Amino acid sequence: MVLRLLLRYLANNEQLIERMAESYPMRRAAQIVVSMTYRFKNIAQERGLHDMSPERFKSFMEYFRNNLKQEIEGAKQELKKKP
Incomplete structure (x- = not known):
């Protein structure tokens, strides 16, 4: 219960979210996710998995x-x- 309240507070803290979004690890993680998504999409299309x-x-x-x-x-x- 306490953990839930703490997480809700942190998720609603706009300044904290902004600072985290601007940090290098978060930006790099987002870049990796997007890169992997496009790679898997291309592989799926090449192998005919998309249909x-x-x-x-x-x-x-x-x-x-x-x-x-x-x-x-x-x-x-x-x-x-x-x-």
């Missing part, structure tokens, strides 16, 4: 998740093998 049906997208994400899990497990096995 996928919901079912095909769901199966693609499932395949991606399984592949990611396998890679993580493989990396764990490699780390265990190293002395």
